Amino acid sequence: MRTLTEIAASVEAGDSAKIKELTRKALSQGHCPEKILDDGLVQGMSAVGEKFKSNEVFIPEVLIASRAMNVGLEILRPLFSSDRAHLRGRIILATVKGDLHDIGKKIVGMMLEGAGYEVIDLGIDVSMGNIVRAIKTNRPSVLGLSALLTTTMSYMREVVEAVEHAGLRRRVRIAIGGAPVTRSYADEIGADGYAPDAASALELVKRLLSKV
Ligand code: B12
Incomplete structure (x- = not known):
């Protein structure tokens, strides 16, 4: 659980290198990709959204956070992909x-x-x-x-x-x-x-x- 909280904090901090390291660590600890996405990356971006709303952070910080989040998304992407593509529509x-x-x-x-x-x-x-x-x-x-x-x-x-x-x-x-x-x-x-x-x-x- 701690790693997921750290991932959320790293999205808030916009620390791409840390997100890369922690997302891999969370996977190696056996967390499923959905949980890393929801309780780590999305959680962090929601916190950024709240701070943006109350003017505690501004566009540059949000942009840096979203780029950092993308680094995590790209690590998870292959784990969501399926070899059944092209079959269902x-x-x-x-x-x-x-x-x-x-x-x-x-x-x-x-x-x-x-x-x-x-x-x-x-x-x-x-x-x-x-x-x-x-x-x-x-x-x-x-x-x-x-x-x-x-x-x-x-x-x-x-x-x-x-x-x-x-x-x-x-x-x-x-x-x-x-x-x-x-x-x-x-x-x-x-x-x-x-x-x-x-x-x-x-x-x-x-x-x-x-x-x-
Ligand atoms: C990140 C962000 C940005 C980043 C975007 C980076 C990027 N690559 O996406 C940047 C910095 C560029 C940005 C810019 C701006 N932003 Co902005 N941004 C956000 C922020 C903080 C997070 C959005 C996000 O990624 N959420 C996380 C994801 C996982 O959630 P989601 O997007 O809602 O998606 C989920 C569902 O909605 C749904 N879903 C989404 N799409 C689809 C499509 C389909 C088909 C379906 C079925 C479902 C679905 O499923 C998703 C996954 O669960 C929000 C705050 C917030 N709370 O939303 C503000 C927010 C959206 N931004 C806001 C504003 C005002 C702006 C700016 C106008 C600021 C400015 N003064 O320049 C500019 C506009 C730029 C533009 N022309 O688009 C306001 C919008 C207010 C409003 N109601 O209109 C918000 C709400 C912040 C606020 N509270 O004021 N922003």
């Missing part, structure tokens, strides 16, 4: 235009890959034009949109409309997520579902695909 993920937050979306992607889905991550700040093009090219079963800002969340509605206008809506289920997003917002914009965290995102995708 293809998912496109994107953080919508104007939004640069991608830590949560990456975790969702890792969980989905681990469960045997093929994930195409279009990245951050993705326009509806690029999303529509990617759907035409890759023909995913599910499109997952992420937004962490109340200001960018409204762009999700535009993406849903653009997919509709392109005549692709029947081909793809749309799932949305990110801290400000709610189930009622998903209903309001005509998305097919919402999930508050990575584990429920996986459940949601399974549910959406069982309806296809």
Whole structure:
């Protein structure tokens, strides 16, 4: 347990080298990747979020913390991956235009890959034009949109409309997520579902695909 607390503290401190060392140590101690992710890395980032909210830390510190968190995520990523990829369906993920937050979306992607889905991550700040093009090219079963800002969340509605206008809506289920997003917002914009965290995102995708 101590190592996981230390991982959380190292995310807060933005200490990438320490995170690398501690994540490996936690694995060698037998902690499962999910626990290292939730009780270590995500715990640390939540603490940073609280401090950011109360102006105890500022953008540079948050950025350094998120880079450090990424070092841990990359060590865990192969442990979530599955050789069943390509079997259960293809998912496109994107953080919508104007939004640069991608830590949560990456975790969702890792969980989905681990469960045997093929994930195409279009990245951050993705326009509806690029999303529509990617759907035409890759023909995913599910499109997952992420937004962490109340200001960018409204762009999700535009993406849903653009997919509709392109005549692709029947081909793809749309799932949305990110801290400000709610189930009622998903209903309001005509998305097919919402999930508050990575584990429920996986459940949601399974549910959406069982309806296809
Ligand atoms: C890290 C961070 C940043 C980093 C992002 C780095 C990166 N590579 O992601 C940087 C420094 C760049 C940043 C910048 C800014 N940020 Co910021 N940031 C955060 C912070 C501290 C943590 C976010 C995070 O990673 N959380 C951890 C992950 C694991 O959680 P998550 O993202 O919610 O994801 C989970 C779920 O939401 C869900 N999920 C996520 N995506 C999806 C997608 C699908 C399809 C599904 C189903 C589920 C799902 O599953 C995930 C895993 O469990 C939050 C605070 C917070 N409490 O959220 C503020 C926060 C989001 N930021 C905020 C702000 C204001 C900004 C800035 C505007 C600040 C500024 N003045 O410049 C800029 C905006 C930049 C931009 N244009 O996007 C505000 C947003 C307020 C609002 N409601 O609009 C917050 C809430 C902080 C605050 N309390 O004020 N930020």
